Amino acid sequence: MRDLSTDTHSLSINTVTLRALGGLENIVHACARHGVPAIAPWRHEIATLGPARAAKLIRDAGLVVSGYLRAGFFAGDTARRQKIRDDNRRAVDEAAALGVGCPLVVVPGGLPQFAQPGSRATKDLGAARALVEEELAELLPHARAAGVPLAFEPLHPMQAAERGCNNTLGQALDICERLDPEDSGGIGVAVDVYHVWWDPELAAGISRAGKRILTFHVCDWLTPTRHMLNDRGMMGDGVIDIPAIRRLIENAGYRGFVEVEIFSDAWWAVSPDTLITTIRDRFRRFV
Amino acid sequence: MRDLSTDTHSLSINTVTLRALGGLENIVHACARHGVPAIAPWRHEIATLGPARAAKLIRDAGLVVSGYLRAGFFAGDTARRQKIRDDNRRAVDEAAALGVGCPLVVVPGGLPQFAQPGSRATKDLGAARALVEEELAELLPHARAAGVPLAFEPLHPMQAAERGCNNTLGQALDICERLDPEDSGGIGVAVDVYHVWWDPELAAGISRAGKRILTFHVCDWLTPTRHMLNDRGMMGDGVIDIPAIRRLIENAGYRGFVEVEIFSDAWWAVSPDTLITTIRDRFRRFV
Numbered sequence: 001m002r003d004l005s006t007d008t009h010s011l012s013i014n015t016v017t018l019r020a021l022g023g024l025e026n027i028v029h030a031c032a033r034h035g036v037p038a039i040a041p042w043r044h045e046i047a048t049l050g051p052a053r054a055a056k057l058i059r060d061a062g063l064v065v066s067g068y069l070r071a072g073f074f075a076g077d078t079a080r081r082q083k084i085r086d087d088n089r090r091a092v093d094e095a096a097a098l099g100v101g102c103p104l105v106v107v108p109g110g111l112p113q114f115a116q117p118g119s120r121a122t123k124d125l126g127a128a129r130a131l132v133e134e135e136l137a138e139l140l141p142h143a144r145a146a147g148v149p150l151a152f153e154p155l156h157p158m159q160a161a162e163r164g165c166n167n168t169l170g171q172a173l174d175i176c177e178r179l180d181p182e183d184s185g186g187i188g189v190a191v192d193v194y195h196v197w198w199d200p201e202l203a204a205g206i207s208r209a210g211k212r213i214l215t216f217h218v219c220d221w222l223t224p225t226r227h228m229l230n231d232r233g234m235m236g237d238g239v240i241d242i243p244a245i246r247r248l249i250e251n252a253g254y255r256g257f258v259e260v261e262i263f264s265d266a267w268w269a270v271s272p273d274t275l276i277t278t279i280r281d282r283f284r285r286f287v
Numbered sequence: 288m289r290d291l292s293t294d295t296h297s298l299s300i301n302t303v304t305l306r307a308l309g310g311l312e313n314i315v316h317a318c319a320r321h322g323v324p325a326i327a328p329w330r331h332e333i334a335t336l337g338p339a340r341a342a343k344l345i346r347d348a349g350l351v352v353s354g355y356l357r358a359g360f361f362a363g364d365t366a367r368r369q370k371i372r373d374d375n376r377r378a379v380d381e382a383a384a385l386g387v388g389c390p391l392v393v394v395p396g397g398l399p400q401f402a403q404p405g406s407r408a409t410k411d412l413g414a415a416r417a418l419v420e421e422e423l424a425e426l427l428p429h430a431r432a433a434g435v436p437l438a439f440e441p442l443h444p445m446q447a448a449e450r451g452c453n454n455t456l457g458q459a460l461d462i463c464e465r466l467d468p469e470d471s472g473g474i475g476v477a478v479d480v481y482h483v484w485w486d487p488e489l490a491a492g493i494s495r496a497g498k499r500i501l502t503f504h505v506c507d508w509l510t511p512t513r514h515m516l517n518d519r520g521m522m523g524d525g526v527i528d529i530p531a532i533r534r535l536i537e538n539a540g541y542r543g544f545v546e547v548e549i550f551s552d553a554w555w556a557v558s559p560d561t562l563i564t565t566i567r568d569r570f571r572r573f574v
Contacts, residue, residue, distance in 0.1 A: 111526060114510065123528040125485070158445040160485035161510050161526045171487045198412070198447035200458045223401065223448050228512060239398060239448045241410040 076116030363403030
């Protein structure tokens with residue numbers, strides 16, 4: 001297992017963590033100043049500059065783009081289908097413009113009324129899951145042609161209705177294997193400790209995933225958790241045995257960036273310099 | 288599948304739902320007045336009267352005890368082990384005093400520092416799970432001798448750290464099968480739609496469970512959910528397809544009570560008469 005206490009190359013920060021900085025340029029400069037080697041930006045942050053200028057900004061600051069957030073939110077009424085597809089293809093094109101092989105994180109979305117507000121309300125989680133798989137299959141050829149690997153992310157079961165109807169690594173891998181039985185590399189998974197740490201089948205899932213693991217996210221699970229979306233913890237402040245999961249991931253062959261993604265009202269209220277300093281410190285000690 | 292729109296025999300109310308009534312006697316009288324045929328009480332409610340007098344109170348009101356809450360919270364420091372065992376055996380004895388064959392719900396508990404406050408803090412979920420199985424094995428002979436079936440309840444993954452480190456029906460059944468390979472009936476599962484509705488393996492799990500399903504709990508999953516423990520929804524107010532799950536349960540052979548268990552700050556603030564009337568109505572329409 002890599003020794004992250006001295007490693008200065010493996011850290012990436014998902015920019016949602018730094019959203020208090022108020023935009024891509026501030027984030028890039030802050031990360032460069034703190035010696036953070038990589039970031040994973042979101043679409044809305046790229047929108048102002050456009051992907052080509054954003055890519056140049058990031059590159060000129062000496063940073064790498066470790067991933068792009070995000071495509072998905074597939075389930076919706078039939079009338080919305082083409083709009084959803086077009087939007088996801090644009091996300092692929094943006095990821096392609098951001099850098100060679102930059103994985104695009106795909107979050108499935110939940111039931112149609114939450115994935116695409118205004119869609120007819122339903123309780124049929126199975127139908128939403130079937131639609132996610134169908135639309136992933138639809139998106140995959142475009143992503144392959146663009147050279148953009150799709151990193152499909154199973155979400156914690158508490159997000160099943162609202163944000164992600166695929167809730168275990170095993171379920172995500174079933175889909176990958178059906179869509180890409182030859183393991184030719186166009187589709188894999190995003191493993192986020194926050195979503196998967198509780199899973200009794202986690203070790204088996206990670207071992208089965210092997211080189212399908214395209215990106216690895218860390219944060220921590222707080223007790224109590226006060227908000228289902230925006231109360232993630234800083235590494236070391238919660239109950240997740242992050243090194244144990246990283247060991248599994250690395251035993252499965254993963255050698256990519258370890259991306260810190262912390263949705264947190266509490267950390268968004270802290271000065272960004274303190275936040276980045278804390279991330280660097282905790283990364284060395286608790287990841 | 289039973290027709291609950293006209294069924295007057297299958298409803299049970301878990302007394303936590305009615306905790307605003309302030310004690311067992313009020314709960315029993317209110318349920319009798321509203322024609323609720325069964326309740327599932329908690330240990331602290333029985334404590335004042337003692338199990339024998341509580342049983343008589345319930346029986347004299349014409350009610351049935353459908354289950355008893357709860358044993359478990361197994362993980363803790365070695366020094367606490369005997370105290371935990373003794374307490375769980377007392378729970379078994381109380382369940383035996385409450386009625387013939389009354390299932391005792393067993394909630395595993397989470398990591399030791401949460402299951403038994405004061406215990407050494409750890410992130411080892413696997414060790415907590417192993418301990419739960421060990422202690423279930425320890426409790427089982429006592430429960431069998433007392434004629435009390437243990438209904439082991441897997442809890443939603445969002446409760447893994449704090450309340451229940453066993454998080455899928457499959458995982459609970461693995462334990463049942465290891466402890467009781469002959470399926471002789473002393474140990475089974477409690478299936479609560481709130482905990483399991485998201486599980487992609489749910490249909491397979493229920494079918495595999497068969498007669499090991501000892502109790503079935505309903506409520507609903509709200510979007511958004513504002514509190515991880517006390518924001519459960521009334522049936523019909525959320526996204527769970529309860530009849531679909533009940534169909535699976537009944538196809539697996541279950542014919543027992545359908546128990547309404549709603550931890551909810553919102554519903555605890557409503558007048559108990561309104562609450563029970565609402566439960567009866569929603570039970571007919573959404574269960």
